[in-house]
Amino acid sequence: MNQVFSIYVPGHSLMHRTPVWLKYVLMLGIMFSSIIVMQWWYSVLCLAVSMLLVLATGVGPRMGFKLSWGVYLMAGLLLAFQLFLGRPEIAVAVSVNIFAAIYASRMLTISTPESTLIDALVSGCRVLKPLGVNPETVGLAIGIMLKSIPMLMDTVGIMRQAAKARGMQSNYIMIMTPVVVRAVGYAQETGAALAARGLAE
Amino acid sequence: MISFRDVSVQVEVPVAGEPPKVKTLLSGVNLDLAERRVSIIGPNGSGKSTLLRLMNGLVEPASGQVLVEGVDTKKTKKVRKLVGFVFPDSLSQLLLSTPLDDVQLSLKAVIKDKNERRPKAMELLESRGLGHVAEQSIYDLSGGERQLAALTSILALEPKVVVADEPTTALDLKNRYIVNKVFDELEQQVIYATHDMEWAERADYTLVVSGGRIVASGNPADCVAFYKDLVFR
Ligand SMILES: Nc1ncnc2c1ncn2[C@@H]1O[C@H](COP(=O)(O)OP(=O)(O)OP(=O)(O)O)[C@@H](O)[C@H]1O
Ligand SMILES: [Mg+2]
Numbered sequence: 001m002n003q004v005f006s007i008y009v010p011g012h013s014l015m016h017r018t019p020v021w022l023k024y025v026l027m028l029g030i031m032f033s034s035i036i037v038m039q040w041w042y043s044v045l046c047l048a049v050s051m052l053l054v055l056a057t058g059v060g061p062r063m064g065f066k067l068s069w070g071v072y073l074m075a076g077l078l079l080a081f082q083l084f085l086g087r088p089e090i091a092v093a094v095s096v097n098i099f100a101a102i103y104a105s106r107m108l109t110i111s112t113p114e115s116t117l118i119d120a121l122v123s124g125c126r127v128l129k130p131l132g133v134n135p136e137t138v139g140l141a142i143g144i145m146l147k148s149i150p151m152l153m154d155t156v157g158i159m160r161q162a163a164k165a166r167g168m169q170s171n172y173i174m175i176m177t178p179v180v181v182r183a184v185g186y187a188q189e190t191g192a193a194l195a196a197r198g199l200a201e
Numbered sequence: 202m203i204s205f206r207d208v209s210v211q212v213e214v215p216v217a218g219e220p221p222k223v224k225t226l227l228s229g230v231n232l233d234l235a236e237r238r239v240s241i242i243g244p245n246g247s248g249k250s251t252l253l254r255l256m257n258g259l260v261e262p263a264s265g266q267v268l269v270e271g272v273d274t275k276k277t278k279k280v281r282k283l284v285g286f287v288f289p290d291s292l293s294q295l296l297l298s299t300p301l302d303d304v305q306l307s308l309k310a311v312i313k314d315k316n317e318r319r320p321k322a323m324e325l326l327e328s329r330g331l332g333h334v335a336e337q338s339i340y341d342l343s344g345g346e347r348q349l350a351a352l353t354s355i356l357a358l359e360p361k362v363v364v365a366d367e368p369t370t371a372l373d374l375k376n377r378y379i380v381n382k383v384f385d386e387l388e389q390q391v392i393y394a395t396h397d398m399e400w401a402e403r404a405d406y407t408l409v410v411s412g413g414r415i416v417a418s419g420n421p422a423d424c425v426a427f428y429k430d431l432v433f434r
Contacts, residue, residue, distance in 0.1 A: 010336075113336070115302045140296075140306070147298045150340050189293040196257055196286040197296075197307060197358065198278065 007109045013058035015111035020120040023108045026053065030104040034097045040089050043096035050103035057111045064106070071102060118143050140199070144190065155182045203256055203362065203392065205232040208265035210251055210413075226251045227413045230265070234392065236405035238385070240421060241394040242428050243410035249366070249394040252410060256364050256392065257286045270361060282310075285360030285389075289367040291351040292339065300326055300342070300350035301335040307357040322357070329353050329383070345376025349383065356387075365393040369400070398425050 015023065034046040054064040075095040082091030109117070118139045125135035159175040159182075194200045209228040213221040227248045241249050254260040255267045258277035267274040274280045288294040297303045304322035312318050326335045329349050334342055342350065348368055355363065365384065369377040381400050384391055395401050407424035409417040409431070417427045 114298050115305070143297045143302065143306075147296060147339070150338075151292060186293060189288070189290065190296070192254075192259055193288060193294050193296060195277070196259060196281060196288075197355070198281040198310060199296075199306075 007106070008113050009057070009059050009063075009110050011058050011111070013056060013111065015053065015057040015107055018111070020108075020112055020116050023112060024120060024124075027104040027108050031101045034093075034100055038090060038093050040092040040096065043093040043100060046100040047096050047103070050100045050107065053107040054103050054110070057107055059110055064110070065103070067099075067102065071098065074098065114143070114146060148186070148190070151186065152179075152183055155179055155186075202268075202270060203232070203234040203390075204266075204268040205230045205255070206266040206268070207231055208255065208262045208267055210248075210255065210260055211263040225413055227255075230415055232408070232415070232418075234390075234406065237390055238404040239390075239392045239406045239408065240401040240404035241392065241408045241410060242396070242398070242401045242425065243394075243408075244432070247410045248413045249410050251413075252408075253286075253364050253366050253392065253394055256362070257281060257284045259286070282358070283361045285355035285358055285363045287348075287352060287355055287363065287365035287368045289370055291344070291347040291371075294351040295339050295347065295354065298338055299336050300331055300339065300353065303339075303350065303354050304357050307354045310358055325353050325357055326350070343376065344372050345379050348372065348376070348380050352380075352383065361389060363387060363389045363391045365391065367394050367396065370396060398429075401425055 030046050030050055034043050037043075051065065055061065057064065075098045078098070079091045079095040082088070082094055121142065122135040122139035125133060125138050129135065156175065156179055159178050162178075163175055191200070208230040210226040211223050212226060214224050215221045230252070241252060243249050251260055255262060255274065256269060258274040258280050261275070269280050269283050272279050272283060295303050297306055301319070301322055304325055305318045308318040308322055312321060323332065323335060326332055329352070331346060331350055331353065334346055334350075339347060339350065348371075352368070363384075368384065369380050372380060377397065381397070381403075384393065385403065393400075393404075401407060402421045402425050404421050407418065407421040408415055409424050409428045411431060416431070417424050
């Protein structure tokens with residue numbers, strides 16, 4: 001569970017030493033340019049580059065390239081959809097883009113501590129200040145979100161097991177209600193924790 | 202000093218097709234707590250958490266007044282600077298993914314210079330023996346380490362009073378011992394709710410809550426005996 005989300009791996013690799021803004025630029029550059037160009041050969045190039053960037057973090061291919069089945073499923077569905085529309089070249093480009101985007105973001109998250117990621121984002125948000133956006137609040141919100149993901153995933157796991165323990169098939173629809181109830185409770189507790197620390201004002 | 206003046210707490214419970222029902226969670230509370238260690242005991246659902254949450258402005262009284270060091274808890278901003286609140290579940294209490302990040306977040310209120318916060322946070326965590334886990338995910342910590350990390354975050358705000366709602370309930374024997382000891386050694390006034398009767402007895406003063414009322418208060422050993430009598434009678 002935790003390996004999926006808290007993915008920062010401490011180290012001194014090339015990517016670890018690269019400034020965080022440059023890593024953001026690389027990641028966003030790969031993501032957006034591959035969508036704009038939308039050519040299969042360009043997507044393959046982006047994928048190759050992003051995989052090299054992952055390797056440059058020094059984690060090795062096994063951990064660096066591992067993906068959950070959901071990603072393959074999503075890429076497969078998009079591929080099938082575009083093929084169905086009779087656009088094989090776009091089909092390849094779209095599905096390859098997904099892998100390129102995931103590896104590009106992985107390069108960033110493996111080589112950068114969460115706090116650095118958020119600080120950089122907060123600095124980036126400064127340009128939005130005249131629009132009434134408080135960068136600090138944005139950073140805190142993102143931080144709490146990142147922290148909450150494993151918690152909610154865990155709730156799903158607990159509920160599935162609770163269903164199984166009662167001899168019920170664990171299907172996602174059925175455990176939805178208790179998971180939502182728990183999530184709401186958790187959100188209330190988080191609100192109280194924020195307030196108690198004087199961070200809600 | 203924490204004072205309750207004729208405090209009651211009520212909530213509206215929605216009822217289908219009818220106007221909401223008023224439920225009284227706490228009533229007729231009059232207290233002056235000056236002792237350094239105050240323990241609160243009582244059955245599940247008796248109102249302990251409600252009583253504690255009043256002290257930090259997390260719950261508002263329906264009538265009466267709660268004062269902490271002379272500050273009305275309606276002034277939430279002021280009172281939350283005075284009172285550090287420790288929740289039973291440290292995973293909800295910790296807002297960010299690592300102890301170091303979380304303590305730094307607290308330090309924002311007291312240290313303006315960003316570059317000073319990190320070393321200070323590290324220093325605070327090390328002083329609690331958490332230096333080696335400072336940058337680990339909070340999900341990978343033991344329950345005891347987590348509760349100590351949460352406490353470190355709260356103490357970073359330099360509160361005058363620490364209010365703790367069952368801070369050791371989720372812990373095993375050893376971690377409970379460790380966390381209890383940390384609380385016992387704090388220089389602040391500490392008000393804590395617990396189901397651990399041994400710890401409750403170590404306080405200077407005890408409150409027994411039952412059915413939304415304070416049914417006994419005073420000497421800890423007497424209060425624990427009273428509570429046991431209440432339950433096993
Ligand atoms: N917001 C609310 N709405 C309705 N009822 C509430 C609300 N908050 C608390 N209660 C009820 O008030 C009563 C007292 O709750 P409280 O959490 O203070 O008990 P407690 O003594 O802390 O119990 P425990 O030992 O289980 O933690 C309970 O019956 C609870 O269900
Ligand atoms: Mg409680």
